[in-house]
Amino acid sequence: MSNFFDTICAIATPIAKGGVGIIRVSGEASKDVVKKFFNKEIIPNKINHGWIINNNKKIDEVIVLYFVSPKSFTGEDVVEIQTHGSPVILKEILNLLLSNGARLATKGEFTKRAFLNHKMDLSEAEAVLELIESKSVKSASLNASNLSGSLKEAISNMREEILELLAKITASIDFPEDVQEVPYELIEEKLTEIKEKIENILKNAKSHNILREGIKIAVVGRPNVGKSSLFNALLNLKRAIVTDIAGTTRDIITESFDIDGINATLTDTAGIREDNKIDTVEKIGITKAKETIEDSDIVLLLFDGTVGITDDDKEIFELAKNKKTILVSTKQDINEKIYEGALPISSKTGKNIEKLKELIYKNVVDVDIDNIEFTTNQRQQESLQNAIFAINNALLGTKQEQLQDLISIDIKTALLSLGEITGEVINDEILNSIFDKFCIGK
Template identity: 35%
Template structure:
């Protein structure tokens, strides 16, 4: 049970139209009424869910003109009494109001504590609580849609359906354990194994880390290639900003330079990297190592070639690390007399898309944007998108596979233990079965005031 009242500033720091101080807990209303003077003396009890105009005061001190609202339990975000005070946006009045709330008996909320209470009081499950954070973090339409689906119970519905199927399987195993003379281990295995394996496959198929990451945070695309082919020029042309230094000197870019663009509702994080070559220069060598790492970590790669120069060994260096489906070969400098054809480029990495273009001609970049759009448009019908959920679902699937193995080679009793472990792993996703430590980890990633 939660007995205390928490308070925090819910809006982000800095100047703005309004700032909001929020309280939740049994004393929220009495604390509010000690610091809030409604305009018009007749108001003795604020009506729930109605904004009231007045002032925040402390003794003779008038802190700010404000609007205050009480949302009485259980019709509130946390299912407790929640009060919010809308002040003028700025740091002092807001900080001072929070201070008065604390002087009057509230405790400073920890990160995510309001949402944690919403979870503990049963208003939302754990995956929905995490979706709130996803909504706050969403930069593009795609990430927003993914978080909204989760908030509306998408992940929970999927896991609850899987858990129901598993309860059915567990009931079958229990019947065999309780009535061994009626159901033999072999009969139970024949009936249960296909169901267990089907459920394991369903969970595994819902776990696509790459798609989930792209949905959540956008596509990471790396520009790579040998020095002087025009990687930095392309970064600048694609982002429409002079982000990276461009010169005719090979080895200009030494570190990772990034830029973001929004394409088709998805955020694309573009990274320009140091040109790949063997070099004695220490700084450049570190840059080349970072470039390789960026390519390894990228969801999609733009391998840039200089179409006015013949192919070199440096152009071929990265080929073994590239996946054709996630790579586009950009034949840059197509405005110059050609030394390379699209056929030469295509032969480097069969299956990869080849695009002729010039960093100096914005129109020629459209097919690159189409490629990035295609890479970012992973299915948004994924049931699970949070790393924590993917990890728990994979663990559940592994326990199910162990259970199927135990049915083959050992006894139903042993399989029942694995089935129970699978059930517990799934319950972690919705929070039906969680330890305090796990909650601490989940909510520590939230911001204060949410």
């Protein structure tokens, strides 16, 4: 297959103590390089068991797997060495590979080669990265779906439809005597159809981003209303310090937990109060609390249920007026009062803690994630936006019955934008920015 690339190597597993460690080698010389220090024959598609030997010294007992091009991850000859999971051994074998003719792989170079050798398209290559980086079960499953080609298929289908339309338009331009001009209504109909499909994908983009990044939740309120207690209850951990002294939490504390498959980052903040008794540390804590509100996707506004909503509470709630919020009345176990629009909770008994999680989920995730077939990242979303922009231009030209030659220029631009997602249209800059995000060894 590819004869253009040199032979690269990298440690593919974390460099830490573990049961096994894997070193990967890819390129034409893979087998020859490994043969120099492996004491057994290397047979393709077999489990080759033997020793790594350096200067007559036994380094490790290993398993060597040999995948012959094109039937490998990169499409090239690939050798994987399974060692015992010791950072020292992994590094020693890596050094052996380097001194015998292999080069250290750059970030994402294995996956980049898989793409360049047509083992996967760009959307699938990006899914490899995102699968590794997934922060939640749902995100991982959508990335796995991308890896299996679901986004590629959706884009390819649209590209084919555009190509078909372009072919018809071009034929009538090139052979006006033999081929009839494509009716403007038909062009409009087809373009509108494709535009709607793209818009549908983009409609889910916000949810894709939430799945990718997770959601950020801030717990905010006056001192002593029960923020840290709720923080602990949501995490099911005694993480934050709880006391009956107002001003207990000084610094912000952040932890992650899972809400129905989505990664949630929860931040406990210092109780906000304007008081001349507060010291410098508490003042800084309050400033940080305000920044946390700005940075969050949703803010839990807490007030003490035994007291009710005071003017001070209202002032604090003002700070989150541009945010999605959930109003929460605390300490339900020692008061039975109902406040309109507020969810009564007790961090002591656990009352309505699950309900609160449900509310958070419903507020932030506004589409049915289970029905999303694939996910898109920022880069892919930009290409989709560009495609819509070009289609809109083409639609305008169609409505004005411009020369079809001119309209076809915009249609081609849309085609190119979609091609950037799958990698049919690509340049080095895009490639490098994608694969730079990978870890070495992937």
